[in-house]
Amino acid sequence: MGSIKRSTFQHYEYYKSLHAPGNNMSLCTATATATWGKNKETARIVIIGAGASGIAAATRLLEQGFRNVLLLEAEDRIGGRIHTIPFADNVIDLGAQWCHGEQGNVVYQRVKDLDLLEKRGEPAMHFFRSNQEALAEDQVKALRNFMDSSGTLTDADYEGSVGDYLTHKYWQSFPAMERTVAKEALDCIKKMICSYDACDHLFELSPQNHLTFAECEGDPNLNWRDKGYKQFLRVLMAVPDDQPEDLGVLRGHVLLNKRIAEINWQGADELTIRCWNGEIITADHVICTVSLGVLQEQHKQLFVPALPAAKVRAIDGLRLGTVDKFLLEFSEQPMPEKMLSFNCLWLEADLRELRGTDNFWLEGICGFHRVAHQPRLIEGWIIGAHARHMETLKGEKVLEGLLWLFRKFLPFDVPPPKRFLRTQWHSHPNFRGSYSFQPTYADELRTGRWDLESPLADVSGRPRLQFAGEASSRTHFSTVHGATETGWREADRLNEFYAARA
Structure with a gap:
C-alpha cells in the first residue's frame, strides 16, 4: 500500500503543477467561443466519486x-455502493450483490470468460404467517405465477401508479385462496417489489420505472461466488491477481478522504473544486458521480452558481430509495435443509398490535434467505421508512427485534447469531440511500433521468460539468451495469469533443 500512496501523491503534485501560475500548460484565457487550447494530454479532468461510474469513466478516459x-473520493475506500468485506466463511456484499442478467449487461460481458460468476437458479419460495402457519405448495405456486406474469407494468397507456395497477391485476385474476390470506400475500408481494424498485410503497412508483427499464436476458441473480462484487472493479482497473490491494491502471489517479464542499463552474474557463479541508483543485472538466441522495441534500450549497432549473427539477423529482440488509452469522445454518428463503405474512390483528410497539419497523421487512458460498448465513431485507427508522436504532435493539420476528413467524428455532451486521445506506452522509426510482412526482414535474444526464457546456459545446451514476441511466438505472454505462458515456462524450478538434 505504501507504494500506492507515494505514487498518488507524486501524480497529484504533477497534476497541480499543470495549472500553476506561469506554467505554459495552464488554461488558455481566451473566451469559450475561441479555439479551445487543450488536448487529451493537457486537459484536466476531475471525477467526483470513485464508485462504479467514476471508476468506469476514469479507466476509459x-x-x-x-x-x-483525477478521482476524488469522500470515503477511505473506492467502490461507492459496491462494498465487499470479509465476513463469516469468506466475504459479503453490503451493497450491490448480484449481476442482473447476461445479454446486454456490460458487467457480465466484461467478466463472462473469467469464471467469476455463478448461476444459482430460482430458489423455492416459502411463506409463513404470523401464527407460524405455512402457505401450502399450491398457494405458493399461484403467488409465484402472479409475480412472474403481472409483477411488472407493461401497459404504456396506464395512467395510475404501479400500486394501482398491481392491486387491480391481483384482485382481477387472483387468488384461488381464502381472501384474508390473499390480502396478507398481496401486502407481502408489494413489499418484495418495493425492494426491487427501492420505493417506500408502490403507490408512489411511476409506471415509467417499469416501462423504460431494459431487462437484460439471462439469469437475473448471478452471484460472485466467494469473491464479491469488488471483483468487477478489479477487472475494470486491470488489477493483477497477485496484488489484491492495488489500484491497477488507476494507481496515482485516486485521492481518498476528499469530501467536496463546493464545485464552482462560474464563467467559461476552468472549474474550481473546494474540499472540506479547504484544499482547492482546478479542472477543465468535472464529472460528478455522487449519489442522487447527496445531490438532493447538497446541490444548493454544492454548486456555484446554482444549477439550471431543468437539472434541479430532475434532482428534486427523482428519488433515491432505502433498501437495507441484515446479515446474521450462526454456528450452523438454522434454516431447514431444503429451505432457501422465507417471507412473512402478517395477520391483520397481529399487524395492528405491532404498530403500537417499538418494533413497528419490523413491518418493513421483506424476507430472509441463504447466501451462496456462505453456509452459516441468513440475509434479510428491509425497505423504505421502516428501514430509515431501523438505521437510527442501536444494533442490539435491531437484533432483538429480528429474533422476536423469528419466534413470531417460524415453526423452528433460530438461536442468537454469532455475529450480526446491518447496513445503513440512508444515514451515511456520502450516500443517503440505496438506489434510484422514478416516482409519480417526477411525472408531474415533466422531468426524468434525461435531465439529470444532460451535461452543462459552454457556448461552443465544450462539456464543463457532467453527471454520471446509476440515477442518470435511462434504461439500466439502479444497477451496477447502468452506473458503469454512464461512466463510459461521459468519458466518450469528452473523447468525441477532443476527437472533433484534433
Whole structure:
C-alpha cells in the first residue's frame, strides 16, 4: 500500500503543477467561443466519486489517451455502493450483490470468460404467517405465477401508479385462496417489489420505472461466488491477481478522504473544486458521480452558481430509495435443509398490535434467505421508512427485534447469531440511500433521468460539468451495469469533443 500512496501523491503534485501560475500548460484565457487550447494530454479532468461510474469513466478516459485524470473520493475506500468485506466463511456484499442478467449487461460481458460468476437458479419460495402457519405448495405456486406474469407494468397507456395497477391485476385474476390470506400475500408481494424498485410503497412508483427499464436476458441473480462484487472493479482497473490491494491502471489517479464542499463552474474557463479541508483543485472538466441522495441534500450549497432549473427539477423529482440488509452469522445454518428463503405474512390483528410497539419497523421487512458460498448465513431485507427508522436504532435493539420476528413467524428455532451486521445506506452522509426510482412526482414535474444526464457546456459545446451514476441511466438505472454505462458515456462524450478538434 505504501507504494500506492507515494505514487498518488507524486501524480497529484504533477497534476497541480499543470495549472500553476506561469506554467505554459495552464488554461488558455481566451473566451469559450475561441479555439479551445487543450488536448487529451493537457486537459484536466476531475471525477467526483470513485464508485462504479467514476471508476468506469476514469479507466476509459485513460484508455482513450487522456493523461490528467483525477478521482476524488469522500470515503477511505473506492467502490461507492459496491462494498465487499470479509465476513463469516469468506466475504459479503453490503451493497450491490448480484449481476442482473447476461445479454446486454456490460458487467457480465466484461467478466463472462473469467469464471467469476455463478448461476444459482430460482430458489423455492416459502411463506409463513404470523401464527407460524405455512402457505401450502399450491398457494405458493399461484403467488409465484402472479409475480412472474403481472409483477411488472407493461401497459404504456396506464395512467395510475404501479400500486394501482398491481392491486387491480391481483384482485382481477387472483387468488384461488381464502381472501384474508390473499390480502396478507398481496401486502407481502408489494413489499418484495418495493425492494426491487427501492420505493417506500408502490403507490408512489411511476409506471415509467417499469416501462423504460431494459431487462437484460439471462439469469437475473448471478452471484460472485466467494469473491464479491469488488471483483468487477478489479477487472475494470486491470488489477493483477497477485496484488489484491492495488489500484491497477488507476494507481496515482485516486485521492481518498476528499469530501467536496463546493464545485464552482462560474464563467467559461476552468472549474474550481473546494474540499472540506479547504484544499482547492482546478479542472477543465468535472464529472460528478455522487449519489442522487447527496445531490438532493447538497446541490444548493454544492454548486456555484446554482444549477439550471431543468437539472434541479430532475434532482428534486427523482428519488433515491432505502433498501437495507441484515446479515446474521450462526454456528450452523438454522434454516431447514431444503429451505432457501422465507417471507412473512402478517395477520391483520397481529399487524395492528405491532404498530403500537417499538418494533413497528419490523413491518418493513421483506424476507430472509441463504447466501451462496456462505453456509452459516441468513440475509434479510428491509425497505423504505421502516428501514430509515431501523438505521437510527442501536444494533442490539435491531437484533432483538429480528429474533422476536423469528419466534413470531417460524415453526423452528433460530438461536442468537454469532455475529450480526446491518447496513445503513440512508444515514451515511456520502450516500443517503440505496438506489434510484422514478416516482409519480417526477411525472408531474415533466422531468426524468434525461435531465439529470444532460451535461452543462459552454457556448461552443465544450462539456464543463457532467453527471454520471446509476440515477442518470435511462434504461439500466439502479444497477451496477447502468452506473458503469454512464461512466463510459461521459468519458466518450469528452473523447468525441477532443476527437472533433484534433
